[in-house]
Amino acid sequence: MRSSRPTVLDVARLAGVGASTVSRCLRGGPHLRPEVQERILRAIAELGYEPNEVARSLRGGRTNTIGVVFPHIANTFFSLCIQQIEQEATRRGWTVMLLSHQESVAQQSKQLAVLRRSRVDGVILTPAPGSDPEQVRKELHGMPVVALDRPLWTGVDHVMLRNREAAEMATQHLLGHGYGEIACATASPEIYSFVERIAGYRAAMARAGLGDELILAEDYTRLRAAAGEALRRRPTLRAIISLSNMATFAVVQAIRDVKHEGEREVAMIGFDDVDFATLVEPAITVVRQPTEAFGHEAVALLVQRLTEEAATPLQQRLLAAELVVRASCGCAYRD
Amino acid sequence: MRSSRPTVLDVARLAGVGASTVSRCLRGGPHLRPEVQERILRAIAELGYEPNEVARSLRGGRTNTIGVVFPHIANTFFSLCIQQIEQEATRRGWTVMLLSHQESVAQQSKQLAVLRRSRVDGVILTPAPGSDPEQVRKELHGMPVVALDRPLWTGVDHVMLRNREAAEMATQHLLGHGYGEIACATASPEIYSFVERIAGYRAAMARAGLGDELILAEDYTRLRAAAGEALRRRPTLRAIISLSNMATFAVVQAIRDVKHEGEREVAMIGFDDVDFATLVEPAITVVRQPTEAFGHEAVALLVQRLTEEAATPLQQRLLAAELVVRASCGCAYRD
DNA sequence: TTGTATGCGTTATCAG
DNA sequence: CTGATAACGCATACAA
Numbered sequence: 001m002r003s004s005r006p007t008v009l010d011v012a013r014l015a016g017v018g019a020s021t022v023s024r025c026l027r028g029g030p031h032l033r034p035e036v037q038e039r040i041l042r043a044i045a046e047l048g049y050e051p052n053e054v055a056r057s058l059r060g061g062r063t064n065t066i067g068v069v070f071p072h073i074a075n076t077f078f079s080l081c082i083q084q085i086e087q088e089a090t091r092r093g094w095t096v097m098l099l100s101h102q103e104s105v106a107q108q109s110k111q112l113a114v115l116r117r118s119r120v121d122g123v124i125l126t127p128a129p130g131s132d133p134e135q136v137r138k139e140l141h142g143m144p145v146v147a148l149d150r151p152l153w154t155g156v157d158h159v160m161l162r163n164r165e166a167a168e169m170a171t172q173h174l175l176g177h178g179y180g181e182i183a184c185a186t187a188s189p190e191i192y193s194f195v196e197r198i199a200g201y202r203a204a205m206a207r208a209g210l211g212d213e214l215i216l217a218e219d220y221t222r223l224r225a226a227a228g229e230a231l232r233r234r235p236t237l238r239a240i241i242s243l244s245n246m247a248t249f250a251v252v253q254a255i256r257d258v259k260h261e262g263e264r265e266v267a268m269i270g271f272d273d274v275d276f277a278t279l280v281e282p283a284i285t286v287v288r289q290p291t292e293a294f295g296h297e298a299v300a301l302l303v304q305r306l307t308e309e310a311a312t313p314l315q316q317r318l319l320a321a322e323l324v325v326r327a328s329c330g331c332a333y334r335d
Numbered sequence: 336m337r338s339s340r341p342t343v344l345d346v347a348r349l350a351g352v353g354a355s356t357v358s359r360c361l362r363g364g365p366h367l368r369p370e371v372q373e374r375i376l377r378a379i380a381e382l383g384y385e386p387n388e389v390a391r392s393l394r395g396g397r398t399n400t401i402g403v404v405f406p407h408i409a410n411t412f413f414s415l416c417i418q419q420i421e422q423e424a425t426r427r428g429w430t431v432m433l434l435s436h437q438e439s440v441a442q443q444s445k446q447l448a449v450l451r452r453s454r455v456d457g458v459i460l461t462p463a464p465g466s467d468p469e470q471v472r473k474e475l476h477g478m479p480v481v482a483l484d485r486p487l488w489t490g491v492d493h494v495m496l497r498n499r500e501a502a503e504m505a506t507q508h509l510l511g512h513g514y515g516e517i518a519c520a521t522a523s524p525e526i527y528s529f530v531e532r533i534a535g536y537r538a539a540m541a542r543a544g545l546g547d548e549l550i551l552a553e554d555y556t557r558l559r560a561a562a563g564e565a566l567r568r569r570p571t572l573r574a575i576i577s578l579s580n581m582a583t584f585a586v587v588q589a590i591r592d593v594k595h596e597g598e599r600e601v602a603m604i605g606f607d608d609v610d611f612a613t614l615v616e617p618a619i620t621v622v623r624q625p626t627e628a629f630g631h632e633a634v635a636l637l638v639q640r641l642t643e644e645a646a647t648p649l650q651q652r653l654l655a656a657e658l659v660v661r662a663s664c665g666c667a668y669r670d
Numbered sequence: 671t672t673g674t675a676t677g678c679g680t681t682a683t684c685a686g
Numbered sequence: 687c688t689g690a691t692a693a694c695g696c697a698t699a700c701a702a
Contacts, residue, residue: 004396005476007695018673023697031671053452054392055695058678061339063389065432073418076409083408086435095449097400098433100421114430117388141340252614276611279587342679353689358681366687390679393694673702679694686689 006047015043026051057119065095066302067115067123067143071103076245077272077291078126081148084295085124092303101128103188112139122302126150129191146302148294150192157305157315159297163193166287166321167200170241170269173285173323175208177330179239179267183230185215185251186243187223197243197271213237220250227254231266238266239330245272252280267330269323282327290319341382350378361386392454400430401637402450402458402478406438411580412607412626413461416483419630420459427638436463438523447474457637461485464526481637483629485527492640492650494632498528501622501656502535505576505604508620508658510543512665514574514602518565520550520586521578522558532578532606548572555585562589566601573601574665580607587615602665604658617662625654 008026012019017036025032025040043049057063068085070078082098089096097120101108108128115123122144127136133153147158167184174182184201186194198214205212215230217223227250231237242251248270255266270277270286277284297317305312325331343361347354352371360367360375378384392398403420405413417433424431432455436443443463450458457479462471468488482493502519509517519536521529533549540547550565552558562585566572575590577583583605590601605612605621612619632652640647660666 008697009695012673019695020674020697021672024672027697033671036672050448050452052393052454052695054389054398054454055678056697057389058387058393058680058694059696059698061678073421074411074414076411076414079409079411079414079417082414082433083435086408086433090434090446090449095453096433098417098421098431099425100418111425113385114425117385118430119387119389249610249614256614274611275584275609276614279584279591279611279615281616343681344679347689354679355681355683355690356688359688362681368687371688387679390694391681393678393696394680394682396694671702673700675700676698678696681693683692684690686687 005052006049007052008049010047011040011043011049014047015039061119062121063095063119064093065097065118065120066299067097067099067111067118067120069099069101069108069111069115069123069125071101071126071128073098073100076274077149077289080291081295081298084292085299088296088299092299094299094303103128103191105130105132108136109139112136115143116141122146122306124148124298124302125152127152129188144302144305146298146305148298155314157301159294159301159317159319161193161289162318162320163196164200164203166271166289167197167241167243168204169321169323170271170287171201171204173325173329174239174241174267174269175204175210177239177267179330180210181213181234181237182210182239182241183213183215183227183237184241184243185223185227186247187217187220187250189214189216194243201241215240220246223247223250224253224257227251228257231255231258231264232261240266240268241271242268243271245270245274248272248274248284248286249276252276252284268328270328273324277324277326280328285326285329285331286324288322288324290322293317293319340387341384342387343384345382346375346378346384349382350374396454397456398430398454399428400432400453400455401634402432402434402446402453402455404434404436404443404446404450404458404460406436406461406463408433408435411609412484412624415626416630416633419627420634423631423634427634429634429638438463438526440465440467443471444474447471450478451476457481457641459483459633459637460487462487464523479637479640481633481640483633490649492636494629494636494652494654496528496624497653497655498531499535499538501606501624502532502576502578503539504656504658505606505622506536506539508660508664509574509576509602509604510539510545512574512602514665515545516548516569516572517545517574517576518548518550518562518572519576519578520558520562521582522552522555522585524549524551529578536576550575555581558582558585559588559592562586563592566590566593566599567596575601575603577603577605580605580609583607583609583619583621584611587611587619603663605663608659612659612661615663620661620664620666621659623657623659625657628652628654 008019008022012022099111105128126149202212217226242248270284273288301315343354343357347357434446440463461484537547550562552561577586605619608623636650
């Protein structure tokens with residue numbers, strides 16, 4: 001059953017040629033007599049030969065594999081990115097090794113060690129909050145890396161959202177509807193993208209001469225509670241911006257909680273075009289991140305660097321978010 | 336920069352021992368003088384040596400990698416499974432190569448070829464609909480496989496839901512609420528799990544002496560339309576069961592579409608505990624699949640078979656679904 | 671145009 | 687207890 005598979009040598013023997021000739025035939029070498037090539041191809045088919053990528057990797061020093069390390073896999077933002085990465089990698093003939101670090105620096109270290117030992121050619125990484133850039137640089141040990149969604153250190157290729165602009169845009173939109181008191185909700189406010197989005201929100205509020213109110217929490221269960229509390233404490237608070245898909249979920253719940261206690265309309269703009277955005281009433285206006293571009297660009301950048309001849313200059317992609325206007329922001333319903 | 340990394344030989348030289356001694360030290364061989372071990376460990380630390388898994392794989396004939404092939408990655412059911420698989424694999428010291436086939440048999444063939452050439456030790460596969468089992472068996476070429484969510488051929492390890500029971504349970508629940516006309520909605524009715532769930536639904540309806548009505552479509556946009564149409568065509572239709580997270584989404588939309596046209600209450604039970612289930616009004620009663628168990632069991636089964644001494648008997652896990660009762664089925668609201 | 675020999679980094683074997 | 691050696695499968699340099 002587990003009969004060991006045929007090697008180039010088996011093919012060579014059957015075709016009555018040398019091993020290197022078979023190798024050349026496989027790799028499309030030009031120096032081949034058609035007749036010989038024919039014999040080799042037949043031998044390959046007959047034996048069901050397939051090259052051993054492990055041996056190729058050892059010999060060539062390249063694995064044709066990229067390591068992908070994300071905080072979580074099931075979070076819709078990341079799973080959409082991963083989906084895109086897998087497809088783009090497959091399309092280009094690369095293979096993906098998937099790992100997650102659960103937002104833990106320690107776990108991230110372990111996973112990077114796995115990638116080092118596996119000799120992957122490059123890495124796509126969304127670093128855990130609190131990562132020491134210099135430490136990560138060492139742990140990468142020279143493996144080319146593309147930072148996705150969060151920065152690593154200046155001088156590394158990355159693909160990120162224009163976080164500030166995105167949050168500003170949302171805030172502006174709410175301000176345009178006449179809301180003066182607008183809160184901003186997120187868990188894990190130490191995570192880079194949230195830091196930036198908070199800054200964007202604050203900038204917009206400051207420009208309008210208004211104060212800001214942050215609703216923060218360690219996790220999303222607490223965020224729901226915190227948002228509810230904020231709404232109760234401040235009856236004049238009528239609008240909230242949430243900074244991620246999870247936060248959006250929590251805020252929707254909080255608003256519903258408060259609504260149940262008495263009449264109270266609260267406008268909101270969510271982050272990420274979650275599927276429930278169009279299902280709830282009113283439909284949620286959201287800041288949509290271009291997840292396809294995240295995945296596509298990350299792979300493109302990495303592959304480019306892995307196959308470059310001369311040194312490619314630093315590549316940094318700053319992606320624009322899109323405001324998908326629905327009803328929750330105060331706009332007329334128009335679905 | 337790309338200075339090639341130290342090898343066992345470098346470590347051996349620095350420690351003043353032979354290469355195999357270093358190897359034994361690494362693999363925890365018992366035959367080592369403490370003094371020598373000390374020297375080796377120091378050399379390893381000094382050089383920053385890390386074993387090359389590629390070479391190990393070539394030498395050992397095992398890659399410590401499992402291939403995971405799913406239809407899609409971003410579908411919440413699959414992404415939850417993948418998340419669990421990655422965690423369980425990492426915990427056990429295995430590595431995951433992630434691929435998707437987009438429900439295409441041709442794409443699946445290509446991905447299995449990638450896995451063959453990569454010499455992964457085993458595969459977790461959710462086969463594309465229309466797969467020829469014998470063909471897949473050949474394409475696996477002896478690699479141990481665990482089928483997840485959909486069967487492959489009798490005699491292969493698998494982890495699946497008790498689909499019929501799950502659908503029957505949901506149907507029963509609706510029948511218990513007094514609904515006589517209950518429709519069942521899904522796209523891609525050729526996919527195994529949906530076939531089974533349809534059978535379960537029908538069995539329950541037949542047992543109650545009632546006829547069944549299937550709402551089928553090729554994709555989910557059309558399913559939304561088809562469900563809306565069915566509701567309009569048959570004003571007495573007051574309950575729908577949807578067979579997947581995507582179908583649930585479509586049915587919720589359809590019910591909302593119809594509701595907008597006039598007063599009409601439609602009960603429903605969804606499949607998969609999607610996050611929007613608790614956000615819409617009324618909250619959706621759903622059949623919850625134990626995604627953690629899917630991932631965990633799949634890895635456990637596969638690893639067991641990969642590390643078995645003697646031949647392990649066929650392992651088939653049939654997971655039970657859980658009815659999460661909320662309000663959409665007609666039960667009192669109780670959140 | 672083709673074949674032979676060598677090495678990629680490990681580990682198992684076997685002799686010391 | 688330890689060290690030299692061979693082999694895993696492939697691709698390259700070089701010889702023919």
